[in-house]
Amino acid sequence: DSGVTQTPKHLITATGQRVTLRCSPRSGDLSVYWYQQSLDQGLQFLIQYYNGEERAKGNILERFSAQQFPDLHSELNLSSLELGDSALYFCASSPAGRDRGWNTEAFFGQGTRLTVV
Amino acid sequence: DAKTTQPPSMDCAEGRAANLPCNHSTISGNEYVYWYRQIHSQGPQYIIHGLKNNETNEMASLIITEDRKSSTLILPHATLRDTAVYYCIVRVSGNTGKLIFGQGTTLQVKP
Numbered sequence: 001d002s003g004v005t006q007t008p009k010h011l012i013t014a015t016g017q018r019v020t021l022r023c024s025p026r027s028g029d030l031s032v033y034w035y036q037q038s039l040d041q042g043l044q045f046l047i048q049y050y051n052g053e054e055r056a057k058g059n060i061l062e063r064f065s066a067q068q069f070p071d072l073h074s075e076l077n078l079s080s081l082e083l084g085d086s087a088l089y090f091c092a093s094s095p096a097g098r099d100r101g102w103n104t105e106a107f108f109g110q111g112t113r114l115t116v117v
Numbered sequence: 118d119a120k121t122t123q124p125p126s127m128d129c130a131e132g133r134a135a136n137l138p139c140n141h142s143t144i145s146g147n148e149y150v151y152w153y154r155q156i157h158s159q160g161p162q163y164i165i166h167g168l169k170n171n172e173t174n175e176m177a178s179l180i181i182t183e184d185r186k187s188s189t190l191i192l193p194h195a196t197l198r199d200t201a202v203y204y205c206i207v208r209v210s211g212n213t214g215k216l217i218f219g220q221g222t223t224l225q226v227k228p
Contacts, residue, residue, distance in 0.1 A: 002160060033216070042218060043204075048214075050213075056215050058215070092161075094214055097214075102208075103149050103166075105151070107163060108161045108162070111159075111160055
């Protein structure tokens with residue numbers, strides 16, 4: 001158990017809909033990262049939040065957005081869903097930051113499997 | 118970002134050491150090498166990381182060449198549960214800590 005909790009584990013929704021994926025990081029971790037893993041793309045970095053603020057952006061579509069709340073949990077919002085958005089979405093947390101430095105290990109949750117039909 | 122090159126697949130006999138190579142010839146002096154593995158669509162699992170010295174923990178050993186252009190992850194006594202995709206990652210320098218995954222090596226441990 002990595003200590004990172006993602007909900008829900010599975011999600012099935014229709015095209016055009018909007019969903020919210022939730023991530024609870026390990027206690028004390030300030031950094032949260034979101035990744036997408038589809039069959040043909042591998043693990044793609046989407047976005048990072050650090051202590052409530054966006055820190056780094058990867059290949060995140062404009063239809064997707066994220067935020068990190070004061071209690072440090074994070075949500076990834078996916079809207080206007082398309083069939084191609086079907087994938088595993090992973091959240092990772094890390095104690096990386098100004099105090100610990102940025103070279104620390106990140107711990108991944110078990111993911112949310114999104115199926116768009 | 119420093120890129121890594123790994124063989125797409127490898128086999129290893131159960132109980133033997135598994136040696137997984139990684140080339141990272143464009144690595145910068147302050148960039149770390151990380152290894153993660155992913156077992157059948159589970160969340161990636163941290164294994165080990167290092168800068169220039171060899172590292173060992175309860176899971177594995179990491180051997181980094183003196184010029185830092187390549188490294189080897191060693192699983193000393195592979196078991197069937199070590200069958201997974203192994204990712205060698207050069208940590209992006211800068212103030213983010215994000216990890217950029219490549220295609221990895223699929224390690225098949227056989228009885």
